[in-house]
Amino acid sequence: MTRPTLAALFVLLLAASAHAHHSFAAEYDGKKPAMFTGTVTKVEWTNPHVHFFVDVKDSAGATAQWEFTMGAVNGLFRRGWTKEMLKPGDTVTVDGYLARDGSHLANARTVTLRDGRRMSGGTMADDPPN
Amino acid sequence: MRFVVPFLFIVVVAMASPAAAQWNGAAPPRVPRNSDGSPNLNGPAPKTADGKPDLSGVWRPDRNQKCPPDGCPDNQMSEQFLDLGWGMKDGLPYQPWAADLVTRRTARNGQDDPTSHCFPGGIVRLHTYPAFNKIVQTPRLIVILSEREVTYRQIFLDGRPLPKDPLPTWKGYSTGRWEGDTLVVESSGFRGEDIWLDRKGSPLTDVATITERIRRVNYGRLQTQLTVNDPKAYTHPFTVTLNEYLEPAGELMDFVCLENDKGGPDFLGK
Secondary structure (H helix, E strand, O other): OOOOOEEOOOOOOOEOOOOOOOOHHHHEEEEEEEEEEEEEEEEEOOOOOOEEEEEEEOOOOOEEEEEEEOOOHHHHHHOOOOHHHOOOOOEEEEEEEEEOOOOOEEEEEEEEOOOOOEEEOOOOOOOOOO | OOOEOOOOOOOOOOOOOOOOOOOOOOOOOOOOEOOOOOEOOOOOOOEOOOOOEOOOEEEEEOOOOOOOOOOOOOOOOOHHHHOOOOOOOOOOOEOHHHHHHHHHHHHOOOOOOHHHHOOOOHHHHHOOOOOOEEEEEOOOEEEEEEOEOOEEEEEEOOOOOOOOOOOOEOOOEEEEEEEOOEEEEEEEOEOOOOOEOOOOOOEOOOOOEEEEEEEEEEOOEEEEEEEEEOOOOEOOOEEEEEEEEEOOOOOOOOEOHHHOOOOOOOOOOO
16 A cells, blocks of 8 residues: 655755756756655656656645656666566655656656565666676 | 765665666677686677677767766766766867857756757767667678667778768768778768767867777777867867777667657757
């Protein structure tokens, strides 16, 4: 079941810089990390970024839909992801960075899956090739 | 670029089998091995049947960006993807108008970067963009397949000259020749407005020529000395060194940016 936790941890970063092929810095604020737990409602397993949507309850019990973005499909596959790992109905925990525009959008840095595995959202380094 | 990391919010992530899932995981033939059977990427560069260095393989650009202990907020990538003049004492030698342009582009955090809007990146970013490329080598033609936008580049080795009045394209027109173990590639014929050399927005104009001196240093590394001669945008030619690394069991996978692009309203040309 959905754990009603919206633990948005806003912490100080003295300096941060972020860039993506799709301009992370233009869309997300590296100074605004946040964590969410909720129920997946939709997954778009597409390029240039995978998007998924999660119903998250706040402390008052109200549900809001959040959209999360991850890396490109090929990068996620190379990290061990498959599209079967994330399905509507799954309870997941996501930590990431909030959108600059204040909307219910965040970049998913890590996703804790229904089976407890914690996966990179494709925004951190791949392992070296050997 | 330096990161200071007073992260209370430390995500210590045990990444689940990262990079383990390669496309079928087949290693190329003739890969040198260490005594434990693992690929020896420091082994000697292979040769083709005609005795030239064999540049074939799947390659990925350098990831020399420094990240905090808990990882970069975003992809770790090549510093030169972000700033082609990284490591140069005074940066790239911009003409005044180009310096102004780069300042404006940088202030917008890369929103106007053509690659952010699913356009090709040009040949400099082929060496720096965090995606895989595959080099297919024949004696008279080298083809570089890029998974990014599923594009190609051709380098003609048959002795033809560069065209005098080429059709301007994103990757230009390229001819190459061998100088010892180094492939020397000359290119011209670039689109004059839309090509950024890096995320900062360093421009490339239609008068530019680019010379690449490409050498497979060992089995696992390609090194390119890349010289940009573009007197419209830069006060003098400059040379940068770019490294790419072999993905011995890697394979290309489609990256078609337009599948589900939600890049917002700042699209090129709008």
